[in-house]
Structures are given as C-alpha cells and as structure tokens.
Amino acid sequence: MLEIKFKEFGNKSKIIIITTFSACAIGIMHYFHTTVETGTVFTHFFYIPIILASLWWKEKGLVVPLFLATVLILSHNFLRIDITTINDYFRAMMFMIVALIVIALSNHIDKMEEYLKKTLKDNKKLFSTTLNSIGDGVIATDTEGYVIHINPVAESLTGWKQKETVGKCLKDIFNVVNEHTGKKIEYPINRVIKNGLTVGLENQTILIAKDGTKRHIDNSCAPIKDDKGNIVGTVLVFRDITERKQQEKSLADEKEQLAVTLRSIGxxxxxxxxxxxxxxxxxxxxxxxxxxxxxxxxxxxxxxxxxxxxxxxxxxxxxxxxxxxxxxxxxxxxxxxxxxxxxxxxxxxxxxxxxxxxxxxxxxxxxxxxxxxxxxxxxxxxxxxxxxxxxxxxxxxxxxxxxxxxxxxxxxxxxxxxxxxxxxxxxxxxxxxxxxxxxxxxxxxxxxTLGRRGHYNQEPMNLNEIINKAVNQMEPIPNTLIVNLDLKKDLMNIMGGPSQIFRVISNLLTNAREAMQDIGQLTIKTENYYVDKMFGKFGRVPKGEYVKLTIADTGCGIPDNIIPKIFDPFFTTKTTDKVRGSGLGLSVIHGVVKDHNGYIDIDTTIGKETSFYLYFPITRETVEKIEDDRIVGGSEKILIVDDDHVQREVSLKLLGKLGYEALAINSGEKALSIIKDDPHDLIILDMIMPGGIDGAETYRRVLEINPNQRAIIVSGYTESDRVKEAIDLGAGTFIRKPLTLKTIAHAVRKELDR
CATH class of the missing domain: 3.30.450.20 (PAS domain)
Structure with a gap:
C-alpha cells in the first residue's frame, strides 16, 4: 500500500513538474511576443518538458510535444505573429523527433538496465551455486569484515546459518584459537585488504563452533577484486582436518615409537x-x-x-x-x-x-x-x-x-x-x-618403585626446588664436608612426581656422603643441556633438550667390576651394621629416572671421585602454585569400594572424622547396584579387587549409569596403564595406601571442588 501511494505521489509530482515547465515555456513565449513584441521563439525552453515527459512516460509522453506544438502554432495564428507556418511545423517536427530520440534512448537504457540486472542476478545465482557446491567451507565478507555469504559446508562447520550470519562481523561467527595456547588468532582480513595477497592463518588452528564443538581446520583468506583490480571484499576458505590431524598424530606416534626402538637397538x-x-x-x-x-x-x-x-x-x-x-x-x-x-x-x-x-x-x-x-x-x-x-x-x-x-x-x-x-x-x-x-x-x-607397580601423578616441576628441599632436610653437615650448590637460575621445568624425584636426590646425596664419610666436597649442579649426539654407558641418551643434574663427590670411587651391578636390586657394598642399607637405593633411582623418560650416566675414578649425571626431558609447561595445605572436610556422600575389610574401616574412620557421610562396600559389582538407586557425590575405588571387576572397570561401568560421577583411585600398588586408563576416563587424583588424614582430605576435597 505504501509503495502504491508513493508511486501515485511520484506521478502527481511529475505532472506538476511537466505542467510547470510547459507553462513557463508558453509564458516566456507570450511575454516576448506581446510585451517585447519580438517574433523570436525560445524553442529550447520547450525541450525541457518534452525531454522529461519522454524519459518518464515513454510513448505516453508524446502527448506533451504534440500539445506544445499545437499551442505554439495556435498562438502564432491567434496573435498574428509574423512567423511563417512552415517554421512552426518544422519546430513541431523537431519536438516530435527529439521526443522520439529520447524515448528510444530511454528504452535502450531500460533494456540495458534490465539486462544488467538479469546478468547480475544470474551471476549472483551462479556465484552462490558455485560457493555452495564447493566441498570446503567458504565465507565471503565485504572490506569491513561483515559477512555477505556463507556456504552450507561453512554452516555445518561453524554452526551458523546463512540468514543468521549476513551482516554480522566475521569474528562473531568464525571463532578460531591456537591449538596449544587457546588464545584467539588474529583475523587476516586487514592484511589481505592492505596487501592484496592471499594469507593463511597460523598452523595449529582450532575452530570453535556455535555449540562449542572444536575442530582442527586448514584455512586461507584471499581478496575479492572487481574488473579494475579494486578489492571489494575477502573470501575465507577452510576445511575440517580433524581426522587428518588424528592420523598425523597416530603416524607421528608410530614413527616416534619406531625411532625409540631403533635408538634402543642401536x-x-x-x-x-x-x-x-x-x-x-x-x-x-x-x-x-x-x-x-x-x-x-x-x-x-x-x-x-x-x-x-x-x-x-x-x-x-x-x-x-x-x-x-x-x-x-x-x-x-x-x-x-x-x-x-x-x-x-x-x-x-x-x-x-x-x-x-x-x-x-x-x-x-x-x-x-x-x-x-x-x-x-x-x-x-x-x-x-x-x-x-x-x-x-x-x-x-x-x-x-x-x-x-x-x-x-x-x-x-x-x-x-x-x-x-x-x-x-x-x-x-x-x-x-x-x-x-x-x-x-x-x-x-x-x-x-622397584617393582614398577607404583603410579604417581606427574606435573610440571622445577628441579632446583626439589634439590633445595633435599639439601635442607639432610642430616647436620659437619665442617669437614663442603657442599657446593651450582643451580642454574633459569632452569627449565621437567615433568614428574615431586616425591619420587625427591627420593632420587636424597638417595644420591646419602650415598655420596657415605662414600666420603662426610669428609670432602659434595657438588650439586643443574643446567639446561642439549644432547646433539647419542651417548651413555647405561643406556644411550638420545638427542634432545634436557635438564641435567650432576651430583659429584670426592669419595672412594666405584671399582670397574662393581659398576655393572650397582643398579641391581638388593645389591650393596655396605658391610657394617651401622651403614648397611637395604640395597634398594640405586635400584629405585634407576627405576624412577626410567619412569620419567630420563637417563643416567656415571663417571668414577677409584680413590678420587664419582659423578652421577641424570638427564630429564624438559617440558614447556609451567609449575602450578602450591595448593593450600590445610585439612578441610565436608558433608558430601562418599562411597568407599575396597575388598580389604581393614582398609574399609580405616577409610570410614578418616572420612567420618572429616565430616563426610561415608558408606563402605567390598566389590565393584555392589557399587554399581548402589549407584543406580542411591547417587553419591564421590566414589573412592580400590584399583585391585581380586575375584571381581577392578577399580578402572568399575568406574567405566559407573559412568554408563552417571556420566558425571566423580571418583578417586586408591591402591597399595597397581599397574600404571590401569591407573592411567581410569584417569583418562575422568577419575581424579590417584592416592596410594596407606591412607593418612591429610592425603585423603586433600584428594577428596580437590575432586569434589573440581
């Protein structure tokens, strides 16, 4: 209705304009004929309404030149102006010719406009069809980064529909972050428009869809140029390479495993x-x-x-x-x-x-x-x-x-x-x-540790901190023993279990002091170390970046015939009751270092010195802040699953002291039955339960009942792969028996608050 009224208003305006110009032309003509008394006809004033009428109304506009020619001829006859009739007929003919020419040109322009519109429409349709047919995700934007088109593949990958995206800023629908840092990636539109070149986003790009789904993508952004080479927009092309990434990772893992095997074989x-x-x-x-x-x-x-x-x-x-x-x-x-x-x-x-x-x-x-x-x-x-x-x-x-x-x-x-x-x-x-x-x-x-039956949570840690702790807890150092600490300030972090590494360092320090009988120099040194060539007496150290720990003493040294046996379990050279050890020290050290993917090397000279060199692979991860050491309880419901009666009683008493509502049962099968009817905030699972399903399998089945069930794994010992499997399923901290109030309090509270 509004469009019709506007059209009617437009037609009325055109009539008024044509009438006004026509009246002005006729009025000017009469003024000069009657007042000035001249026979001059200002024909060009008549062409204005003629041209306008021909442009606006096409053939219907011929009425205007006919009308003006008629008025012109009749006026000259009526006023008896000294103008020949032939001239008036010639002017009338010119009025019609001009009108016809304008009409012809106008029709031609209209046809060209219609053709161009149709061509543009067809091109847009072809453009849209082409983009929609591409197997990759495609998003087109203007020069300001606002979306003008998104194809079905892009809809599927981003989770946004075409009608939702048009007019939105690209960064609102194309959320990309770095795979490792999680930080947003700079959008390349400005660089594309500035340089006019195709730009690829950085590697390791993750696309976060509207629903939060994350996908690895490969992508590039290129300018859209018109016929003159001017940039009128950009086009972003991307594809889902998640499966390829997984395959590459699997292949890389296989290659790494093969490489490690080859290095081990030598x-x-x-x-x-x-x-x-x-x-x-x-x-x-x-x-x-x-x-x-x-x-x-x-x-x-x-x-x-x-x-x-x-x-x-x-x-x-x-x-x-x-x-x-x-x-x-x-x-x-x-x-x-x-x-x-x-x-x-x-x-x-x-x-x-x-x-x-x-x-x-x-x-x-x-x-x-x-x-x-x-x-x-x-x-x-x-x-x-x-x-x-x-x-x-x-x-x-x-x-x-x-x-x-x-x-x-x-x-x-x-x-x-x-x-x-x-x-x-x-x-x-x-x-x-x-x-x-x-x-x-x-x-x-x-x-x-000796039996490889222990599993411990590995975390980023700084070796210097563990060394300082071990040195501070050494027995009183006599004046006859000089301890040289040479700890690198900007030492890289390693991944490991702090308590295990502490045990390694403490054992080495104890052995060194006993070898010197507390007389001599004990040197402890850390450094960032790059291995560019494989070496090693007790296993070849491959190329790579390591944190190197050196513990050297000026003691009696190790005989050549003893060196091959020093890592054997229960082997010891201590013969007196006063200093006789268990023979586990170096065996434990060897096991812990191996569990950390590390390496040991030794240099020794009889009667002079012995140096132990430990190599731990570095990590780029940062050390987390130490958690609050306070014991905090709660009132949540906790289910204890342990096949040992004494352990169940101990756990019940510890949790009861902390204020929790605890229930203890002796098998994973019973746990499944209870969880179905009586949900608990946390399950504490013993890993090894002979005669039934173990802790990892119990937790896997529990998750089928309640996918959000929280759990902690507890054991006297367990195989590492089963513990890792349970943790991969979502179980929280692994704690080892025997339980103490502090360990169970921290583990339970940490998991419940996670």
Missing amino acids: DGVITTDTRGNVVLFNKVAEEITGWHEEEAKGKHINTVFKIINETTRKNVENPIEKVMRKGMVIGLGNHTVLISRDGTEKLIADSGAPVRDKKGNIIGVILVFRDVTKTRRMQDFAARAQRLETAGRIAGQIAHDFNNLLGPLIAYPDFIKETLPKDHPALEYIDDMEKSAERISEINQQLL
Whole structure:
C-alpha cells in the first residue's frame, strides 16, 4: 500500500513538474511576443518538458510535444505573429523527433538496465551455486569484515546459518584459537585488504563452533577484486582436518615409537641397489664405519663396509652378492670383524635381506649390523632387567600386603592421640610407633618403585626446588664436608612426581656422603643441556633438550667390576651394621629416572671421585602454585569400594572424622547396584579387587549409569596403564595406601571442588 501511494505521489509530482515547465515555456513565449513584441521563439525552453515527459512516460509522453506544438502554432495564428507556418511545423517536427530520440534512448537504457540486472542476478545465482557446491567451507565478507555469504559446508562447520550470519562481523561467527595456547588468532582480513595477497592463518588452528564443538581446520583468506583490480571484499576458505590431524598424530606416534626402538637397538643400517652401490646410510652406520652418509652414497659396499674373519683374517664374502645370489635373508658367520675408516676393528653381528617391489622383484639389499660389544651390553642390561622384574614382582606383592597392614598403623595414632590428654606418657610411645610406621611406608614405596607397580601423578616441576628441599632436610653437615650448590637460575621445568624425584636426590646425596664419610666436597649442579649426539654407558641418551643434574663427590670411587651391578636390586657394598642399607637405593633411582623418560650416566675414578649425571626431558609447561595445605572436610556422600575389610574401616574412620557421610562396600559389582538407586557425590575405588571387576572397570561401568560421577583411585600398588586408563576416563587424583588424614582430605576435597 505504501509503495502504491508513493508511486501515485511520484506521478502527481511529475505532472506538476511537466505542467510547470510547459507553462513557463508558453509564458516566456507570450511575454516576448506581446510585451517585447519580438517574433523570436525560445524553442529550447520547450525541450525541457518534452525531454522529461519522454524519459518518464515513454510513448505516453508524446502527448506533451504534440500539445506544445499545437499551442505554439495556435498562438502564432491567434496573435498574428509574423512567423511563417512552415517554421512552426518544422519546430513541431523537431519536438516530435527529439521526443522520439529520447524515448528510444530511454528504452535502450531500460533494456540495458534490465539486462544488467538479469546478468547480475544470474551471476549472483551462479556465484552462490558455485560457493555452495564447493566441498570446503567458504565465507565471503565485504572490506569491513561483515559477512555477505556463507556456504552450507561453512554452516555445518561453524554452526551458523546463512540468514543468521549476513551482516554480522566475521569474528562473531568464525571463532578460531591456537591449538596449544587457546588464545584467539588474529583475523587476516586487514592484511589481505592492505596487501592484496592471499594469507593463511597460523598452523595449529582450532575452530570453535556455535555449540562449542572444536575442530582442527586448514584455512586461507584471499581478496575479492572487481574488473579494475579494486578489492571489494575477502573470501575465507577452510576445511575440517580433524581426522587428518588424528592420523598425523597416530603416524607421528608410530614413527616416534619406531625411532625409540631403533635408538634402543642401536643397529647400523645400509641399503644398496642391486649392483651394491650405497643408497642409505643411517647414523649408527656412520658411527660404526666412520663414513658419513653423504660420502658413502654411491660408493660400492666393499669400500665402506670392509669385513674380515676374526680368526683367519681373510676377507668375508660380500653380503650383497650373497643376498642377490640366494634371494633370501642371510646372516654372516660368527667372528666377523668390521674395519672402520680409521682402521679400528669392531666385532659385529649382521644380516642382509633382499628389498622387493610389489611384484616381488629384488630392487636392492638392506644390511643391518651392530657392534657385538654393544649387543653384549644390551644382553647384560636385559639380564639385569629380568632380575629387576623378578625381584620387583616379589617386592611388589610384599609391598601390597604391607600397605594393607600399614593402614591402621598410619591412620590410627592420630585417633588415639585425640583420646589421651596432652601430658599422657603413652603419647611418646605412640609418636615413636607413628614414625616407625612412616619409615616402613617409605621403604615400602621403594619396593613399589622397584617393582614398577607404583603410579604417581606427574606435573610440571622445577628441579632446583626439589634439590633445595633435599639439601635442607639432610642430616647436620659437619665442617669437614663442603657442599657446593651450582643451580642454574633459569632452569627449565621437567615433568614428574615431586616425591619420587625427591627420593632420587636424597638417595644420591646419602650415598655420596657415605662414600666420603662426610669428609670432602659434595657438588650439586643443574643446567639446561642439549644432547646433539647419542651417548651413555647405561643406556644411550638420545638427542634432545634436557635438564641435567650432576651430583659429584670426592669419595672412594666405584671399582670397574662393581659398576655393572650397582643398579641391581638388593645389591650393596655396605658391610657394617651401622651403614648397611637395604640395597634398594640405586635400584629405585634407576627405576624412577626410567619412569620419567630420563637417563643416567656415571663417571668414577677409584680413590678420587664419582659423578652421577641424570638427564630429564624438559617440558614447556609451567609449575602450578602450591595448593593450600590445610585439612578441610565436608558433608558430601562418599562411597568407599575396597575388598580389604581393614582398609574399609580405616577409610570410614578418616572420612567420618572429616565430616563426610561415608558408606563402605567390598566389590565393584555392589557399587554399581548402589549407584543406580542411591547417587553419591564421590566414589573412592580400590584399583585391585581380586575375584571381581577392578577399580578402572568399575568406574567405566559407573559412568554408563552417571556420566558425571566423580571418583578417586586408591591402591597399595597397581599397574600404571590401569591407573592411567581410569584417569583418562575422568577419575581424579590417584592416592596410594596407606591412607593418612591429610592425603585423603586433600584428594577428596580437590575432586569434589573440581
């Protein structure tokens, strides 16, 4: 209705304008004819209404030139102006010609406009169809960054619909952050418009959809230019690469696992073509042969791989020719000696195998070899590992039983103290009992570590802080012992368990003091260390960034025949009752360092000094602030699941003291039955429950009933992978038996407040 009224108003306005101009033209003509008394006709005034009428009304506008021509002719006849009729007819003809020309031009312009509109509409439709057909997400914006189009794929990835996005700012619908930092990524529109070039967003980009879904994306932004090259907008193209990222991660993990395996084996690898010319030469092959890969490539195998029989000193048959002849895997005979580039002789064991294409044709040969000395060392390590495993299995079972027995001894002294007056003489005995129980618990933890049955929460930590704590807790230092601390100020962090690392440092410091009998110098040094070449006597330290800890003493040193045994469980050189140890110290150190993906190396000189070097991989994560050490309770409902009656009673008493409403049962199956009908705020799960489902499986089934169920894993010992599995499912802090009021209070409150 409004449009019709506006149209009517427009037509009326046009009539008024045409009438006004026509009247003015006629009036001017009469004025000059009658008042000025001249026969001049100001024809150009008549063309104004004629042109306007022709433009506005097209053919209908011909009425105006006809009307004006008629008025012109009649006026001259009526006023008897001295103007020939032929001139008036000529003017009338010109009026019509001008009107027709204007009408023709106007019609042509209208057709062109209609054609251009149709073309623009078709182009927009084609543009929209094209964008909608693209398999990637596409968002088009103007130069200010406001969305003008979004295709269906972009709708699916962002969660925004076309009608919701048009006119919105790009940053409102395209929420991208850095995968690692979580910080928003700078939008490239300004750079694209400024430079006129295609810009890709930084790697590791995460797109957060409208519903919060996160996806890895690959993307780029390019300018949209008109025919003259002017930038009129931008187009953002992106695709979901989450699956590819997962595949890349899996592939990277596989490669890393393979690389670690190869580094552990320490074999040299050489591949050749069918003529025996070197194609590939790995780093270990370089170390053994003394040839660099760049030098060895293209040379014949006999040049870089010279082998003789150790006994006869005669040349051994070329392994490449032997493989090509037999077409199968071959092994060289025993007592094969490799003569390296510098003339050094190394006893090696090796094998060769054909490399075949998909059709089974031999296209080359691969030769794998290793230094027998290193192999024998690896065998020694394997034998020692077997001894560790055997001893650890026994130690772990003993430690598990100890932990169950220690529960009341650790927890109940606090309860007994509360029932006695502060001056009661029995308190002194109870304190001694408590200290003894804690000492037994500490030894028990060493047994667990030895048996690889312990799991501990790893977190970013600074080694300097642990060292300072260990040094401060050392027994009084006599004047005869000088302690040199050389701790790097900007030391990188490592990932690990603080209590485990503290035990490592304390054991090393104790061993060093005993080796010197508290007379000499004890040096403790930390540094950021980059390993650019593999080395190590007790396991090869691979390339990478590490925090290096050095603990050196000026004691008696370690004999060569003792060094291979120092990490064996229960091995000790202490013979007197006063200083005799458990023989667990260095075994525990070795186990903890290995659990931290670290490495140990030793330098020792009899009668002079011994230096232990520990290498821990660095982490870029920062150290979290220390939590409040206060014991805080609560009133929430907690379900205890433990197969041991004593442990259930201990847990009930500890939680009751903290104010919680606790219920204890002896199996995971019962826990599932209770959770269905009686929800609890927290479940405390024992990991190992013989005769039924364990803690991890119980928690997995509980989550099927209540996906938001909170839980804590507790155990005397457990396999690391089962604990990690439970934690990956969503379980909170892992705490080890025996339980204390402080540990269970902190763990429960932390999980309930999470």
